[in-house]
Amino acid sequence: MMIEVLAPGPYATVQDLGRPGYAHLGVPRSGAADAPSLRLANRLVGNAEGLAGIELTFGGAWLRFHDGGWAALAGAPVAVTVAPGGEGTGPHETVGWAAARAGMGVPFWVPAGAELRLGTPAWGLRTYLAVRGGITVAPVLGSRSTDSLSGLGPEPLRAGALLPVGPPRGDTSADAVADAVADAVTDIVADLAPLPGPRPAVLRVLPGPRDDWFAPGAQDALCAGPYVVSQDSNRVGVRLSGPELVRAKEGELPSEGMVAGAVQVPPSGQPIVFLADHPPTGGYPVIAVVTAADLAVAAQLRPGDEVRFTGRPAR
Amino acid sequence: MIRRAGEHGLLVETGSLELSHRLDAALRADRPAGVAEIVPGPATVLVVAPGVDQTWLRDRLAAVVAEERGKDGAGAAEGPVVTIPVVYDGADLDSVAELAGISADEVVARHSGRELVVGWLGFAPGFAYLTGLDPVLESPRLDTPRTSVPAGSVAIAGPYSAVYPTASPGGWRLLGRTSVRVWDVTADPPSLFRPGMRVRFVREGAPPS
Numbered sequence: 227m228m229i230e231v232l233a234p235g236p237y238a239t240v241q242d243l244g245r246p247g248y249a250h251l252g253v254p255r256s257g258a259a260d261a262p263s264l265r266l267a268n269r270l271v272g273n274a275e276g277l278a279g280i281e282l283t284f285g286g287a288w289l290r291f292h293d294g295g296w297a298a299l300a301g302a303p304v305a306v307t308v309a310p311g312g313e314g315t316g317p318h319e320t321v322g323w324a325a326a327r328a329g330m331g332v333p334f335w336v337p338a339g340a341e342l343r344l345g346t347p348a349w350g351l352r353t354y355l356a357v358r359g360g361i362t363v364a365p366v367l368g369s370r371s372t373d374s375l376s377g378l379g380p381e382p383l384r385a386g387a388l389l390p391v392g393p394p395r396g397d398t399s400a401d402a403v404a405d406a407v408a409d410a411v412t413d414i415v416a417d418l419a420p421l422p423g424p425r426p427a428v429l430r431v432l433p434g435p436r437d438d439w440f441a442p443g444a445q446d447a448l449c450a451g452p453y454v455v456s457q458d459s460n461r462v463g464v465r466l467s468g469p470e471l472v473r474a475k476e477g478e479l480p481s482e483g484m485v486a487g488a489v490q491v492p493p494s495g496q497p498i499v500f501l502a503d504h505p506p507t508g509g510y511p512v513i514a515v516v517t518a519a520d521l522a523v524a525a526q527l528r529p530g531d532e533v534r535f536t537g538r539p540a541r
Numbered sequence: 542m543i544r545r546a547g548e549h550g551l552l553v554e555t556g557s558l559e560l561s562h563r564l565d566a567a568l569r570a571d572r573p574a575g576v577a578e579i580v581p582g583p584a585t586v587l588v589v590a591p592g593v594d595q596t597w598l599r600d601r602l603a604a605v606v607a608e609e610r611g612k613d614g615a616g617a618a619e620g621p622v623v624t625i626p627v628v629y630d631g632a633d634l635d636s637v638a639e640l641a642g643i644s645a646d647e648v649v650a651r652h653s654g655r656e657l658v659v660g661w662l663g664f665a666p667g668f669a670y671l672t673g674l675d676p677v678l679e680s681p682r683l684d685t686p687r688t689s690v691p692a693g694s695v696a697i698a699g700p701y702s703a704v705y706p707t708a709s710p711g712g713w714r715l716l717g718r719t720s721v722r723v724w725d726v727t728a729d730p731p732s733l734f735r736p737g738m739r740v741r742f743v744r745e746g747a748p749p750s
Binding site (some may be wrong): 246247248249250251252253264303354366367376430432433434435450480481482483484485486487488505506507515516517518 | 542544545546547548549550565577579580581582583584585586587589591641661662663664665666668669675689707726729731732734735
């Protein structure tokens with residue numbers, strides 16, 4: 227089973243849950259920026275949650291399935307079209323059947339030869355495509371994720387790239403797979419998964435570890451906001467512009483370990499929220515850390531969005 | 542002092558690289574359940590443990606720090622010395638010599654003349670900050686970084702030396718090159734250098750071309 231990239235959209239990469247355990251060797255964790263969405267998409271097609279899928283940035287990808295396969299989408303909602311893909315396409319009735327059922331948050335069948343065309347998200351930034359069996363490009367250090375900071379893992383998707391897909395889990399004998407494909411059109415019956423709607427861009431934070439490096443009131447300034455997401459945000463971090471976070475201490479902090487969600491403050495006083503490809507160590511003080519649950523919200527912020535921070539715990 | 546770094550992280554202040562290494566080694570030798578990352582730095586060790594009770598972990602880390610602090614004078618880095626043969630033909634050898642006011646030969650002698658210790662890794666996978674450089678050799682980074690430095694380049698900047706693990710842009714001053722692969726994603730572990738490891742550079746004649 228192969229998926230051919232006809233057009234990757236603005237930026238698309240293969241992502242699983244990354245490379246934990248190598249931070250002390252200078253290796254970023256990487257993995258899906260909005261991990262809960264990748265996990266959901268995988269669950270919808272019956273995959274283990276950590277299999278590799280495709281992370282689309284601003285949607286826009288066109289993909290041809292060389293063989294039929296189950297797919298599901300989660301994260302930033304995009305218009306989904308399953309279209310006959312020229313020569314080699316199966317009967318048009320099949321494509322029509324599939325096309326009518328394709329959408330966000332539901333498993334759908336993409337017939338052999340058909341094209342999956344994804345639009346631009348109405349809100350949010352990152353959409354996750356899971357395919358039954360998972361994308362099986364060669365792993366590096368136990369992960370298939372593209373690490374945009376260090377360059378580990380596969381290249382970002384390019385037009386013409388062929389992505390191998392693994393067998394469905396469970397019985398993976400050739401006969402069983404053939405049967406599964408034959409039965410596929412009636413195989414998965416699932417209700418629509420409840421996808422989170424546009425969530426208010428409020429990120430809960432815990433203060434520290436270096437809140438004492440800032441002037442009194444800096445924590446309040448952070449939570450007063452709002453901040454605007456800057457154009458040069460990426461998988462490393464969400465760069466923000468807004469109230470300046472003034473330091474109390476000058477000089478540079480000795481390099482120290484960094485966590486995902488860290489709100490790091492360079493000398494400009496404008497914070498950066500670290501995402502999946504953040505450097506494992508850094509020398510700028512971290513005023514606060516975004517809660518794990520809100521990391522997915524941060525990963526869906528797009529340039530120009532407004533965002534606020536709050537020190538209040540979840541209701 | 543142990544600081545909170547989000548819901549899953551604790552940042553232990555050690556105040557010294559030596560104590561960071563001892564804490565790192567103690568935690569790796571007897572890893573508390575659920576610990577995903579242990580990241581030593583010059584004055585801290587970050588411990589990331591999703592799903593682990595933070596109060597329990599904090600107490601456990603405090604106990605290990607207290608124990609390791611009590612071992613002062615026990616000697617820092619243990620284990621064998623890793624030897625890195627170097628062909629000293631780097632593009633910045635002369636500028637380093639000039640800055641230090643010594644000959645290029647003496648730069649080589651001072652660089653290879655002492656044992657260095659891997660402080661921590663960062664900047665890029667496998668990029669180790671080697672500490673213990675002869676202070677005479679301390680020199681600032683280049684004003685204009687090179688757009689590409691080949692893998693295996695042996696370089697210095699500030700109080701550190703390093704071997705570029707992969708080709709990358711870089712502003713460190715190049716003293717030479719080694720054929721030792723310090724970074725190999727197919728190896729386990731992928732990095733030859735790990736925090737706390739002792740390293741010695743050894744002068745090697747240029748190989749016949």
